[in-house]
Amino acid sequence: MTRPACFAPASAGDAATPLYAFDRAGFDAHLETQDARVRTWCRAQGFAAEPGTALLVPGDDGRPACAFVGVVAEAADPHALAHAPWALPPGDYRLEPGAGLAIDPARAALGWGLGAYRFERYRKAPRAPARLVLDEAWADGEAAAMLEASGLVRDLVNTPTEHMGPEELEAACRALADRFGAGVRAVVGNELLDAGFPAIHAVGRASHRAPRLIELTWGDEAHPALTLVGKGVCFDTGGLDLKGADGMRNMKKDMGGAAHAIGLAQLVMARRLPVRLTLLVAAVENAIGPDAFRPGEVLATRAGLSVEVDNTDAEGRLVLCDALAYAAETPPALLMDFATLTGAARIALGPELPALYATDEAAAQAWLDAGLRDGDPVWRMPLWKPYFGYLKSGIADFANSGASRMAGSIVAAVFLQRFVPDSVPWTHLDVYAWCDSDRPGHPAGGDAQGLRSAFAMLRERFGG
Template structure:
């Protein structure tokens, strides 16, 4: 992992290049105050103060230069205001001319993420260090960047190198780093105790066998929270096989597990006073003679029988068994992350994860934390009237809706069947991917919703 701690350091008056922050409203006044040499340099580069514009101001000596970047509001920086500078400036140390980076330090760090492990000659990029006179922010900003890095990297790794076993390895590393207890359920125990997880994953090769990964951490008398992440390491669609375009990026179908692992790591790194229970059902939805079929009726850990409507709606099955297990320990809060439906993307696009919960206060807290941290989330309804669309004439419930509408909501309603009444629960249907790069956010795997949930957890368990 990138050494993010070296990229955000206390300002002790050390030598550093300065960064000016300007917006169009203040550009003319700022430009007039510059020496002729710097004014000419800015004009020659066509800099006008527009957001994300970057220019270099020549100094009296070769190494005495400074930089200027256009931002929306110099007095209130967003997480991504400094990302363009971090991407394009050369290696070295930097400080702002006025003010503090605040949460823009997060974007500075994330802009220096690299995924180049498969490149023969990766580009050598030096460290760009931002200085702050408020060192209290450093540890949390670094932890957030590391959590984002983990999600991006796990999602970016191709399925040939990241199956259920490798997902287990990632969980073991996190458990070891933080002194957590970890267990793995597989084989006969999985078949008997978690039949939906077993059904989805049983067609995979033996070295990619399905499993349930569990991690527990924290004092047993602290508030108990459970986090569940969908770990479909590759989704062919099963016997309802996907087309080529739909299958191309299915290495990312374990994005929910990546989010859950990253949030769990963040909770432990920041020592949140909770008893944490992490559950990752890890499978590959493959095709073989023993693959589960449309029309099959399979049992679940909760005891409900489920008629399979489509084998490409597999994520909700493995989550159902994991949610049932999580509820057995009566958590006061249950959160799940999943790259669950294309319907959520059709409704909200790639940038907005869809949030589902029956708890208005929980929804408000997550959404508010997302707005405050530039990690937006949008709530969609758990509409009780659509429950009837999940009825089956031959089983307790159908895995898919009988009506081709509101697909994200009906998937969430299916999950709710496996959550005990009275449990405070939220479900995030996230994309875990960025189709096009933005400053600080490269194309590829992406953490969408972690900082919103972390903000909510801090409010609840680390009140100021």
């Protein structure tokens, strides 16, 4: 990967400012070993190594002698140094292992890179981030690939719909295919009807930007099959059940599930995981127009099930159901979907915990364990089939939503489950894909959530 602007080459190490990471207790002990000048400076600045703080210490000649950053006591935290690129003045810094917490260099660089990220397509950052000196070999490692994939997810989600519609999502998939030697095809517009994707077509038909199903394939036919599915609703007005202004404001992010699936596909290919990969992105804009699908209509689906439209703002499950049914026709060893599906998941778990549903116990447990270990958590939710009763319809097999507001995320998940055969191992991640405000490693805007832990689970499951 190209070295991000927040990293300096190893050749800059000799001239770089030494950087020490401490928790509060460790810093208090360290400060007692320093000369009076350093102790006086630190106390005058009120620096006590609280997490998220940083301090530059001048030398006798006025130039930086060293820098301290305050971190949590858990040295394995990948976000330990996430605040440092902007908390420290611009310049080059080399992490010193001789004092303070011993932070794994790869994790330190991952956190530094996640924290340094800024979306600069339309406006440049007012200053450059501080740069961390890296060994050149880091660029070929897994942490670098994870950082690049996280940046891709953030860029896709942050880009306004004007420049990130269904066609642009297809272009992103084609760019991946060109880079990694994958195959790609797209079923576009009215072709969706002939190809058997009526629900995807119905949701996207009102927009002047043609809906599509994008399919990328990569890998050795002899390897186990892995299929990733992403909800790519590039903007969601709510359809004829129109959202209010507050609810619509950030709906450029409603393709966040597709962004996660694309980012995970990039990781799989970059790290050459021994799988036969299929990526499916159902890309639409849920718009209002003369041909918009209506409440009360009955939609056909690829699986042959009829769905009554109770609410046009429950459109994500409609585009996903066709993609999931298609994915299951050639049963993979694991089927994973990602979707910004319900506000109910955010009510239940808040913005930082994606809701994980799974029919495969091993995949679920490995994902949960990796999330806790790698600081990229998900939270398991139940596939409680009795709640499917909330989706009763008087004229179709079932509806896409119902009158009750109870268990909204679970109801959406069991809706999707109807399109996945019991024999196919399946996971569904209901993800927010967004940060409402800045915190270390998570700048406000689009965010990759559960991506790194998903890849860790896949690496454990498939090897490589």
